[in-house]
Amino acid sequence: MFSKACEYGIRAMIYIGQQSADFGRRVGLKDIAAEIDSPEAFTAKVLQGLVRQQLVTSVKGPTGGFELTPEQLRTVTLKQIVVAIDGPDILQGCALGLPQCSAKQPCPMHFQFLPIRDQLNELLRTHTIGELAGKVHDGLAFLKR
Amino acid sequence: MFSKACEYGIRAMIYIGQQSADFGRRVGLKDIAAEIDSPEAFTAKVLQGLVRQQLVTSVKGPTGGFELTPEQLRTVTLKQIVVAIDGPDILQGCALGLPQCSAKQPCPMHFQFLPIRDQLNELLRTHTIGELAGKVHDGLAFLKR
DNA sequence: CAAATACCGGACAAAAATGTCCGGTAATAA
């Protein structure tokens, strides 16, 4: 479904968001990698990209780390993260790999697949990091194991 | 979503099925690759695997090629093909890559993601190759362009 | 039987994804 990079990116964002929302605390790479069970250096690469796209904020030096501003917590969606890392293909590409997904020249799965893909779009579009971080805070969801 | 191998595999199977159902005609690799716009040698590899799993039948020598028996047309589903090529992960794996998808230890997307994944399961489980080949026959669906 | 055909199987090659390392830079704190 998603690439490893994307999985790590989402999990990292939710963890950063949870720490920012609950404690106003910045988190370092080592901390993140440990809490979401991901390779540290690779996760760094993924987060660097998200910082460039301003989906997350980073601060260098002692007491530095990653954080999500209240605005980012409220506005950054799963869709933005997925598109930033994996590109828009999963949101609009053909299930069977045809170069164009269209109702004019549909693949045999098109009309059955479309509603499913649309629901995925809706899921990604309507869920913010702040919302998902809340579940982790409440002990209703987990980021590893 | 699916790997390239899986996309080629499904498209090839539908084309083979359409030719078997409509004309009782075996099709060769060159023909298949041209009709579904896929790399010939790579498609061969994918089909070899499906032959081993008896999802499609192959015959060597002149007049040989690939075909689907009436039974295969009726019973082989998208799910069987996807699992044979990509494995069961897309049908049961966690959206965020947790080693186990479970409601006991759910990731933050679990309860929203589950119904979508279930619908995909249902789509793959309930559609046979014969059924999809029929759409191509009727000009309602296409395997390239 | 002999020749031609077409899938089979394994080795090989290229590209992409995943993962690591290390020096550079900016920020903090003593």
Place this chain on the structure above:
DNA sequence: TTATTACCGGACATTTTTGTCCGGTATTTG
């Protein structure tokens, strides 16, 4: 100011996926 901290950026390494090649084998036709 100086030392320390922690992200940044690029190069490098490994693994997986994608794709190619070629001789072998089975089958058909003459």
